[in-house]
Amino acid sequence: MKGGERVGLNIIRGAILLIGLVFGYFWGKNIQISGFAGIVIGLSMGLGMILIERKLHKVNWQALVGGFFGFILGLITANLMTYSIFHLTSDTTILSMSFRLFINALFGYLGLVVGGKKAEEIELSKIKLLFTKEGSNENxxxxxxxxxxxxxxxxxxxxxxxxxxxxxxxxxxxxxxxxxxxxxxxxxxxxxxxxxxxxxxxxxxxxxxxxxxxxxxxxxxxxxxxxxxxxxxxxxxxxxxxxxxxxxxxxxxxxxxxxxxxxAVKPVVLPGEVMTVRILREGKEYAQGVAYLDDGTMVVVDNAKRYIGLDVEVAVTSVLQTTAGRMIFTKLKEDIEHNETIN
CATH class of the missing domain: 3.40.50.1010 (5'-nuclease)
Incomplete structure (x- = not known):
């Protein structure tokens, strides 16, 4: 909750307490009890309302609605049962009325508990059915x-x-x-x-x-x-x-x-392949240069530190695949040609 909303909520709560205080005072006078007793009652009512309001912020509304419908369904079930049992006899004795009351209370409570606990599962099952309709192969x-x-x-x-x-x-x-x-x-x-x-x-x-x-x-x-x-x-x-x-x-x-x-869709690079890259920075090892392909693949070039900021031709020596991506190790084409000439 943001600061402005919190301040506004506290003002409303204070107003509720003030209204409760004033209401309690005049209500106490009206029913001929002391004004102090009325104030205490009014403040208690105001505090009760604030407590309920605070609790409502933490209520799982899905469970609350599920419990309500479960309670109603339980009462309907109980009355259908008792109606079918006592309708023919028209029994209105205290025993039969007590039995009806007990059945209503029992089924109402069971409906409340089961409905509250299963509300989320019932709602989720509806969503599941939405995506798993018969004949639907939607991915x-x-x-x-x-x-x-x-x-x-x-x-x-x-x-x-x-x-x-x-x-x-x-x-x-x-x-x-x-x-x-x-x-x-x-x-x-x-x-x-x-x-x-x-x-x-x-x-x-x-x-x-x-x-x-x-x-x-x-x-x-x-x-x-x-x-x-x-x-x-x-x-x-x-x-x-x-x-x-x-x-x-x-x-x-x-x-x-x-x-x-x-x-997976990056172009395949094979050892010996020649490419042109721009050296952007030095590498971790001595005299290394680092370049990047258009897709972000890192290219490590041996002995290329002196070419930072320049485009050079390189030949691929090896490719390393890691969880973070792919790294291509290369050597300067001119160095390879120079070594071949010497040999």
């Missing part, structure tokens, strides 16, 4: 925050490679909004970029996009919510997050990692 994919901010998913969608329904959970939108409102300028820019990417994706008429409201209040981490949702609807998670990737795979959830896709 559902859930977007996470990292893949939205990254932005490449929008370009991939435009190529037509992404099929099926794209799901954007409401809790992902809230996280993006939270990042966009951050006081840190870098985070704020990342959040706003993510929102812009979402708008771009939604404008693509060929995509089937759905924003769902389903949340999991008992799960605090967004990654955990994504995994549970994916298991529930049988969907795949689209992400760039390495940790989420591993957590999801451990729990049997399919993951589509954009970084892995990018590595």
């Amino acid at each position: 559902v994919k859930i977007l996470d925050t990292s893949v939205i901010i990254d932005g490449r998913i929008a370009d991939i969608c435009e190529t037509g490679f992404v099929e099926g329904k794209l799901i954007i959970p409401q809790f992902i939108l809230r996280e993006l909004q939270h990042i966009a409102d951050s006081s840190d300028s870098i985070k704020r820019n990342r959040g706003r970029r993510g929102l812009d990417i979402l708008n771009k994706i939604q404008r693509n008429a060929e995509l089937n996009i759905e924003i769902i409201e389903q949340d999991f209040p008992k799960i605090k981490e967004v990654d955990g919510k994504l995994v549970v949702l994916a298991k529930l609807i049988g969907g795949k998670i689209l992400t760039n997050d390495y940790n989420l990737n591993k957590i999801a795979e451990l729990q049997g959830v399919s993951v589509l990692n954009i970084n892995q896709l990018a590595n």
Whole structure:
């Protein structure tokens, strides 16, 4: 809750106490008890209202609504049972009335408890049915925050490679909004970029996009919510997050990692191949230079420190594939030719 909202809420609570105090004083005078007793009663009522208001912020509304409908269903069931038992006899004795009251209380309580506990599962089952209709082979994919901010998913969608329904959970939108409102300028820019990417994706008429409201209040981490949702609807998670990737795979959830896709479609580079690169900085080893391909692949060039800022021809000696990506090791073409001449 923001500071302004908190101050406004405290003012309202203070006003409730003041109204309770004034009401209690005049009400006490009206029923001929002391003004002090009326004030105490009024303040107690005001404090009770504030306590209820504070508790309502923590209430699981889904469970509350489920409990209410369960209670009503329990009462209906109880009355149908007692009606069928006592209708023919028209028994109105105290014993029969007590039995009816007991049955109503029992079934009402059972409905309240079961409805409250099962409300979330009932709601989730509806969502699952939405995605698993008979005859529907739709491939559902859930977007996470990292893949939205990254932005490449929008370009991939435009190529037509992404099929099926794209799901954007409401809790992902809230996280993006939270990042966009951050006081840190870098985070704020990342959040706003993510929102812009979402708008771009939604404008693509060929995509089937759905924003769902389903949340999991008992799960605090967004990654955990994504995994549970994916298991529930049988969907795949689209992400760039390495940790989420591993957590999801451990729990049997399919993951589509954009970084892995990018590595898979990079042009194949073979030892001996010649290319032209620009040396941008020195490497970790003595006299090494470092360059980058257009796709971001790092190229390490032996004995190229003296060529920083210049374009040079290099020959590939080896390629190293790591979890972070691909590294290409090369030597200057002129050095190779010089060595061949000497030999």
